[in-house]
Amino acid sequence: MTKSDSINSFKRLANIAQTIFETRGNNAKIKLAAEYFQSLSHDEDLLLAAQYLGEGAFSDVSGKRASVGHRTIAVLASEFCEIDYDLVFKPCRTVTGSSSETIQKLFNNLPEARAKWSNAELSLKEISEIYEQLYTTKKRDLKQQIIKESWAKMTPTEVKYFIRIMGQGSLRIGFETRSVVTAIAKAFGKDSEKVRYAHMITGSLGETAVLAKTDRLDDATFELFHPLSFMLASPIESRSMENFSEYIAEEKFDGMRCQAHISGKKVKLYSRDLNEITGSFPEIVEFFATKNLPEIVLDGEICVFKNDTIMPFQHLQKRMGVKMPSQYLLTEHPVLFVAYDLIYNDGQPLFDEALSQRRHQLEKISKENHLPITSQMEVSSLSDVEALFEQALDHGNEGLMLKRKDSNYEYGQRRKSWLKVKKPSGSLDVVIIYAHAGSGKRGGTYSDFTLGISVKNDDRYEEEFIPIGKAYGGYSNEELAELNKRIKQLTLERFGPTVLLKPELMVELEFEDIQINKRTKAKYTLRFPRFKGIRWDLSPSDADTLKDVERIYQQKIDKERTSQGANPSFIMND
Amino acid sequence: MTESVTINLYFGELENSNEFFSPKSYSLFMIRIQKAGHHGILLPELKIGLDYSGTKADHIFISHAHADHMPRNRKLTVYCTRPTARFMKLRGFSGKMIEMEFEQPLETDSARITLVPAGHILGSAMTFVESDEGSVLYTGDYRTPPSPATEGFKLPDAPVDQFITEATFSLPIYKWKSHEELAKQVCNFAKTSLSDGYTPIFLAYNLGKAQELMHMLKTLNHPMQIHGAGFKLCEVYVDEGYDLGEFETYNRDTCEGKILIAPSSAPDTGFASNLKKVRTAYCSGWASNEAQRTQLTADELIPLSDHLDFFELIKLCEELQPKKVWITHTPNPKVVEHFLQKVGITSGFLDVEALGND
Numbered sequence: 001m002t003k004s005d006s007i008n009s010f011k012r013l014a015n016i017a018q019t020i021f022e023t024r025g026n027n028a029k030i031k032l033a034a035e036y037f038q039s040l041s042h043d044e045d046l047l048l049a050a051q052y053l054g055e056g057a058f059s060d061v062s063g064k065r066a067s068v069g070h071r072t073i074a075v076l077a078s079e080f081c082e083i084d085y086d087l088v089f090k091p092c093r094t095v096t097g098s099s100s101e102t103i104q105k106l107f108n109n110l111p112e113a114r115a116k117w118s119n120a121e122l123s124l125k126e127i128s129e130i131y132e133q134l135y136t137t138k139k140r141d142l143k144q145q146i147i148k149e150s151w152a153k154m155t156p157t158e159v160k161y162f163i164r165i166m167g168q169g170s171l172r173i174g175f176e177t178r179s180v181v182t183a184i185a186k187a188f189g190k191d192s193e194k195v196r197y198a199h200m201i202t203g204s205l206g207e208t209a210v211l212a213k214t215d216r217l218d219d220a221t222f223e224l225f226h227p228l229s230f231m232l233a234s235p236i237e238s239r240s241m242e243n244f245s246e247y248i249a250e251e252k253f254d255g256m257r258c259q260a261h262i263s264g265k266k267v268k269l270y271s272r273d274l275n276e277i278t279g280s281f282p283e284i285v286e287f288f289a290t291k292n293l294p295e296i297v298l299d300g301e302i303c304v305f306k307n308d309t310i311m312p313f314q315h316l317q318k319r320m321g322v323k324m325p326s327q328y329l330l331t332e333h334p335v336l337f338v339a340y341d342l343i344y345n346d347g348q349p350l351f352d353e354a355l356s357q358r359r360h361q362l363e364k365i366s367k368e369n370h371l372p373i374t375s376q377m378e379v380s381s382l383s384d385v386e387a388l389f390e391q392a393l394d395h396g397n398e399g400l401m402l403k404r405k406d407s408n409y410e411y412g413q414r415r416k417s418w419l420k421v422k423k424p425s426g427s428l429d430v431v432i433i434y435a436h437a438g439s440g441k442r443g444g445t446y447s448d449f450t451l452g453i454s455v456k457n458d459d460r461y462e463e464e465f466i467p468i469g470k471a472y473g474g475y476s477n478e479e480l481a482e483l484n485k486r487i488k489q490l491t492l493e494r495f496g497p498t499v500l501l502k503p504e505l506m507v508e509l510e511f512e513d514i515q516i517n518k519r520t521k522a523k524y525t526l527r528f529p530r531f532k533g534i535r536w537d538l539s540p541s542d543a544d545t546l547k548d549v550e551r552i553y554q555q556k557i558d559k560e561r562t563s564q565g566a567n568p569s570f571i572m573n574d
Numbered sequence: 575m576t577e578s579v580t581i582n583l584y585f586g587e588l589e590n591s592n593e594f595f596s597p598k599s600y601s602l603f604m605i606r607i608q609k610a611g612h613h614g615i616l617l618p619e620l621k622i623g624l625d626y627s628g629t630k631a632d633h634i635f636i637s638h639a640h641a642d643h644m645p646r647n648r649k650l651t652v653y654c655t656r657p658t659a660r661f662m663k664l665r666g667f668s669g670k671m672i673e674m675e676f677e678q679p680l681e682t683d684s685a686r687i688t689l690v691p692a693g694h695i696l697g698s699a700m701t702f703v704e705s706d707e708g709s710v711l712y713t714g715d716y717r718t719p720p721s722p723a724t725e726g727f728k729l730p731d732a733p734v735d736q737f738i739t740e741a742t743f744s745l746p747i748y749k750w751k752s753h754e755e756l757a758k759q760v761c762n763f764a765k766t767s768l769s770d771g772y773t774p775i776f777l778a779y780n781l782g783k784a785q786e787l788m789h790m791l792k793t794l795n796h797p798m799q800i801h802g803a804g805f806k807l808c809e810v811y812v813d814e815g816y817d818l819g820e821f822e823t824y825n826r827d828t829c830e831g832k833i834l835i836a837p838s839s840a841p842d843t844g845f846a847s848n849l850k851k852v853r854t855a856y857c858s859g860w861a862s863n864e865a866q867r868t869q870l871t872a873d874e875l876i877p878l879s880d881h882l883d884f885f886e887l888i889k890l891c892e893e894l895q896p897k898k899v900w901i902t903h904t905p906n907p908k909v910v911e912h913f914l915q916k917v918g919i920t921s922g923f924l925d926v927e928a929l930g931n932d
Binding site: 021022024083084087088091092095096097098101102105106108109110172174444 | 745747860863865867875885908909912
């Protein structure tokens, strides 16, 4: 093995990822990655290394995926190790909370597996060819064969990272995109803001690393039809608010965030997670396409708008995920795109312009082309905010947004330049009926819970409690430890990673919304359920009932919505 | 003794069934073994209790002084090794303890009982019971190859008919590094921390693991301080002739720059919280799971266990070739049964709740 062979080997990347995982402190982790990036002399190796550490087998914007399911991988690994998937693999995975970690350990420990793999030191390029093959191959059995043959040429640590990279998710080494960006900047002596900018523009960490290395960060330019990460809002902490007049207020719509890229008749829509959703909303596409607009990118919200009223989110839900809506859906739940920001105008990115400046240009385009945009209201005190908040709720909106007038468009960041004021969400007293062993960093403890609502006096059900939702968070580490202790004592039955509990542990469950979901026993699901508190003081007889859930839902739907009237949430400009 | 196996007919009889525990009876024309709920194991005909706290045994043998094996009833009369007796007394057991030497059998009317070293912690013993109905070896907790801070590990000379084994780490994801590798990791962690100007803290269970660490660390010739609960137990090791190096009890005012050893709960209760520059190493078999790294805020995870790993367990069963293996102390008996079946060994699950001390 020559020296250059090992420098660009996948094994080296896997070992560095493992060392980063085992190293404490972000600066120390960044240093390790930076030194690694520096050591790669070939651009194509650097490109792959940065991409694998931060993005996955393919760059996020490529749209490519290896498309191999978790179960397929686990079953294949069981075959490779000559063990029974249900009898041996599953209990191992329950304990580690991670399929890939389980596979690494079994490959390392079992003589049957050891006999099959070898240390072939595949290069980064060879790995990229394997991922490419998996992408182009549609046949299941062929994919499986490719994976098995690849594993035979890797060490167990390589296999673990090969699987994690293939999943396009986090590598789970405590080193996320932001740190990879910083490591690239450090490796090549660049300003990390510039590197971050280039990453946002290119949508590829690999390309960004090469641009940084070759001194070409300035080449990264925004392109239409490449979605940009959204600027996000933080919850308001009124204590820290000093000068209200630095902010402008807008109503916060209970809709779906959307980025619209428009160039003449070509229109594309992207969701919060940067997926294309153009097909779901043909009336918006049609609306923009007929306007003969300059090349622009709009940030805004899609809402169902009918009879001069913004309809509840439940209506929009009927349109979400529907790739080709029927005429009925289009008539019954017509949608509208309300713009509130302009991030690109006629060849010029506007991220570095102040909000007031961007707004000025947005208003101009809106007036000339009759595009709906949000109403903006000046505020100077907390009482102004409170009054506007009430007005927003009257409109059926979620709350209020406060945006700093002088802020740039901080794509991909959640800072204090945008603040959201939301109405308090609902809560229910529920009982824990199942506990599930967590995965990832919560492996080995019961961290996910199925919560039950009482149907004891409900003729429609025979059970005492039925599930109303699952919650994964909102508790402290101490509370989780206490819960785990009690779970041991209350366990009635075990189903792999799940245990059935004697109903006793009461939780006050907070949620954002209630939605109808016919596939569940309760026929309702909660949106964003989380623990508000463990109620050691309550007993299962205090649990709220399904009737309570139904009542809250109905109240939401029936809530009177004032039509837009004199102080509208947005301006039609038509 | 083992050549004549008399037939003893008991088929699934249940005694003392109530809603909290249902003792299970097993019979295989051999010594009958009964799991007595959370009160250990009973050999009812021989009236022998193994880590047992019930009332139906004439002779109770305690394998070692970890809380989940000590009798719950503090007034019982029990048999155990000398170090185990001393540890139990220090940990609050007030019943009568009759000391037994390793490999010096005790004869009762119906059986002969021999303790053999288990390699888990100092004084830990496996109990070997021989009677007209054959033999039983009960491991308690054990480790092979043994911890160097123990009397070693030794199997009885006679064949074992029924082997009751703990299986704490009963999955093939568990395979330990050699003792030498682990000792190197332990010593390197202490050395590197000290030379970087940090005080190293080892988080480990205060009986057994703590002293094994000290036994490893003594080669550094650097003063150690051990948390109070573990300190008083060290005296037994020293009296039994084990060198634990230069150590004293933990003192908040003088602990800086020493090698510190404490149970894993200590950092939450202010242990060495006055020191700014510390590095912690968590030492446990469970440390081999990556999730522990994010759940604990330790700088180093050292997978040092005082139990044997999965592969050592299967190998030992193959060597012993008992007629039946009974598995205890594990949530995954089926995995062990499955692997034993592959090598032609019959096994079953004796359901004793594991309390999770490692």
